[in-house]
Amino acid sequence: MTHDSKFTNQKFNLVGTRVKRPDGVDKVTGRARYGADTFAPGQLVGAILRSPHAHAKIRRIDTRRAEKLKGVKAVITSADLPDLTDGDDELYDILENCMARGRALYDGHAVAAVAALDAETAREALQLIKVDYKALPHVTDVDEAMKPGAPIIQPRVRTKDKPGKPTNIAGVATYGHGDIDAGFEQAEVIIEKSYKTEQVHQGYIEPHACLASVGPDGQGELWVTTQGPFAYRNTCATLLGMEMSQLKVTSSEIGGGFGGKTHVWAEPVALALSRKANRPVKLVMSREDVFRASGPASSTSINVKLGATRDGRIIAADAVLRYSDGAFPGIWGEIGAMAAWACYDIENVRSVGYDVIVNRPKVAAYRAPSAPMAAFAIESTVTLMAEELGIDPVEFRLRNAAREGTRASYGPTYGPIGLVPTLEAVKNHPHMRARLGKNQGRGVACGFWFNFGGQTCADLTIGADGTVTLSVGTVDVGGARASLSLIAAEELGIPYEQVRCNIADTASLGHNDMTDGSRGTFSSGMAAIFAARDAIEQLRARAAKAWDIDVQNVSWKNGRAMAKGKRKSLTLRELAEASANTGGPVSGHSQVVPDGAGVSFASHICDVEVDPETGATKVVRYTVVQDAGKAVHPDYVEGQFQGGAAQGIGWALNEEYVYGEDGRLQNAGFLDYRIPVCSDLPFIDTQILEIPNPNHPYGIRGVGETSIVPPLAAVASAVSDAAGVRMTHVPMSPPRILAAIKSSRDRQALAG
């Protein structure tokens, strides 16, 4: 393996072990408190009225009958959320998404809200609100929305020419280098293919939920399921006209987010209801609300053109990627264009990303947002090219893979990266040699994600008995408290059990960016290391004071202070017990902006069996190989690999938003939005590679997102291998597969 060896020989005592998580017992006994699991004295129940139209002008909202209903304590409309966004378009969009302002932009758009004594009264009150809509023409398909004459959804969005005309194309972004035309001139084989992917939802099991409390003194509290309490605080405070320090946001245990809880949806509404009623308000979305009115991922339409030489070198690559943003401008197409060709070293490469506004809910991040769709199109085409050239698809990828020094298609030149090692591991994996049965096929695909750092701080306080509290501001979405405790214990040289990691609320720690971009363990891990080092400095000084020697002569090892010539060392506990007389409590702090998260790569192998008579697909074997930099807690690293793969498999096979001609979502529930169930999946094998990230003291890379990137293409190539048809439309639902098999048979019959 060719990679930076600076950290490869780092020896750890605790990092890399599989300890039990500190929040485990609460979670297996039902005690853990999630968004909907807390109660306040006198709390009301909030409920939201939503638009039944995909696109409509709201002429009038009559709330009088609802207000008069006994037990109703507040009714609000957008009039109760005045525009305080000060010309910030992005913030205005968030405000308008939380509550429609004179126009409804998608089926499910919030229009009014109530707070009442109980759920039954709130439900009745919603029925009493009369909204006068004028339905407008709508468009929900990304390609249709780009056509001239499509209904315009955001009049402020204009074409770049002068004077700009209204358009649904919110942005066009081009990435790449070299000379595309010259590249295709040189190509001996060119493959062009078009792809489509349908809209999917993160599908976290816990719906959005919060308990909001705002008093007439302008002080407020928000208990909420979120990936970022600080971001929620800042957004909510701004929208409500509150001072940030006056709003304390506490993140509950979070029942899954995957990007969907990086964005406020109903929280400002709950706060506004509470302010109006002057009582705490609990607002919990139904599953239907979650599907209709939180942020799914984009649907896409993608064209790929790939040129290669006969000896297996890709010399030209071009992709046009159209991503739906929902009813508000986004950057999802641009991110898709950036991620598109990231796995390959290509001389002449281009990607053009379009961001397209449609009458659907505002798109939010979903685990490596925008990358899976691009990877589906590109990896499928790469496999097609390998087949066309008669080269093994893994070998073909190895010949063209990005490595250290490759100029990435999105601009920068890569440092040490792990794509080639994942492909080598796939090549040597026993899975690749396993025999396939009847109607079975195998597919391989690669995936890339950027990863990032972000603002992070941590406090590490040492109690009088020498045990340690680590406070971090990144929400623990799946075991991070265990990993961060391991890191702090490693650095301090004490047992894991003596560190308790705690997720701080916004009043107890400085700003932290959200848990997103696979940054939780990477960033807070780094902050924990530096906070521990800060504490160690102080502990050394305390020991020096006790021994009356210069601090330079005190070292820290295995959880104790030592000095040459001192027979007895001072333990952390002894130093803590004496702290009152040596300068007060010991606490370490650190704030970092740990950029240099280190890009992440994975390669997946998928075997499927396709029933040629029904088009049903069963995943029979699946293997994930991914670079983790350093796996702090291997169980949870494997868990991230497996979870991402499962989400990708669901996306590949059955998950999709189905809109009717009327622009309304037809499957807003877990019955017909089909996420994989336990009996749909095999065990998902994992192989963790550890190619240390030179930008992290422990070599850690983010691991959370990349695993969702390869499955769409891996499954598609496996289906193609099994059924003899190349699927270009995701999800590859049974009707689509059966139709493809039949039309391929028809073509063969014609040809024969």
Added chain:
Amino acid sequence: MRYESPTSIREAVALMVGERGDAYLLAGGTDLLVRMRGEFIDPDLVVDIKRLPRMQEIRKSASGFSIGAGVPCVALARNKPLVRAWPGVVEAAQLIGSDQIQGRSTIAGNLCNASPAADSVPALVVAKAKAVVVGPGGRRRLAVERIVTGPGTTSLGKGDIVTAIVLPNPPAKSGDAYLRFIPRSEMDIAVCSAGVSLTLGARNVVKQARVALGAVARTVVLVPQAARAIVGTRLEDDALMQLAAACEAACSPIDDKRGTVAYRTEVAGVLARRAAAIAYDRARRRR
């Protein structure tokens, strides 16, 4: 909303008849509560029939089986004689939802909910099952295929309560089977489905057969042409192809979020073929 839990059938009928608003029966509740939650219905009265006498029993008599309207689907699979007699019916009931749903849902409820995709109904139809209906006009028995008249509608009148589903004893050398297609391995509503029962004569030639399809029309459809295609055969490939063709011809499905017209039509034929093969195999093994 009022909730009542009567302990006699007469009382239950009186409650239903007496309600001026919307009254609904609660058996397993797995459809009713979902429809309430989705605000498709807003009942003024819900009458829970699980505490009525004999609602929770599967009774075996000389003429066959009587399955009380409150019997959860999970109980069918635990009744060995029923599993031996009507494995297709039991399998169909077993397909209605997860273990959690199985613990509550009932075949009577599955029938009266009147979904064209109801899993138990094609199996009950081919088994010649009857529904015992008690109402203001007294007690009567109706073939199950006469209960459902369209999506969400039944021939039952106000106050009519299906108290039991009755199955005959299976004829000698007979077998039944039910298959449905769903995109996942569990937890979905049938995209299309097929139930087949058949009886063999000498040399294992099919003597009698019934074929019913689900989710391909406004109600579950019995397809006599499909049955005729296999009567007098030993399910040779040719017969099976004719069976499938007859099934396809009987389909008049819709395009919706769960499937397309073309898909439902084609796969209904595939399922009928496969179900017929299973039923045939079962019949051959049975004395």
Added chain:
Amino acid sequence: MPEVRLFGGLRDAVDGAESVRVEGTTIRELLQNLGRDYPLLRERIDQGIAIAIDGTIYRDDRDQPIPEGAEVGLLSRIAGG
């Protein structure tokens, strides 16, 4: 003077140029000078961008020095899940 390569939609803010030259020994200086020279770009910088220095992407850290002869890129700030 580092050559700053621009990617994606950012090129619109500098009349489609693929790269511009601007003084700067740290990210902060560089961005200040870019904003001064290209007002349209300042808007994008304020909305959030990222800087790549020799392949490492910096989203927030403005103190990062820009070594002599470094490859510098300006790109859109990505979001994550």
Added chain:
Amino acid sequence: MKGIAVSTTVNGDAVDFVCHGRETLLDVLRNHLGLIGAKEGCGTGDCGACSVMLDGQLVCSCLVLGAEVEGREIETIEGMADGDRLHPLQSRFLDHAALQCGVCTPGFLVAAKALLDRNSNPSESEIRYALAGNLCRCTGYDKIVRAVRAAAGDLRRGQKAQAKRRAAG
């Protein structure tokens, strides 16, 4: 609105509550009885996060009316541990890291216990189908299935040991 008075048994304790006709058992457990272990993931019986036992039968508490449980016996996740001793399923879920966010975990544990109570040695496939009514979006189910298999082994060994002790005693 007139409430309905209900007397029932939850985790062995006699409990009385008053609910509205439309309130579900899940609403009652969470909002009247303070038992928040059962979660509402969908409210339509599709996710299993609200799984409880009702008279020994696994059900979704969101599909049971509160008024229906008069005189019945309910067991919830809160009653699974034996005092301060976790049930083997609970221990194995922790050992195997079979939870990430953990919101589906109570439902999985209740459903898995229902399975192991009737089948002490389920195959992988039996485990997967028995748990198909419980959605998990974090784990891909891999570690959950392994944890259930391991707990089944623990329970079988425990029963054998108990039988031996009984025979010896």
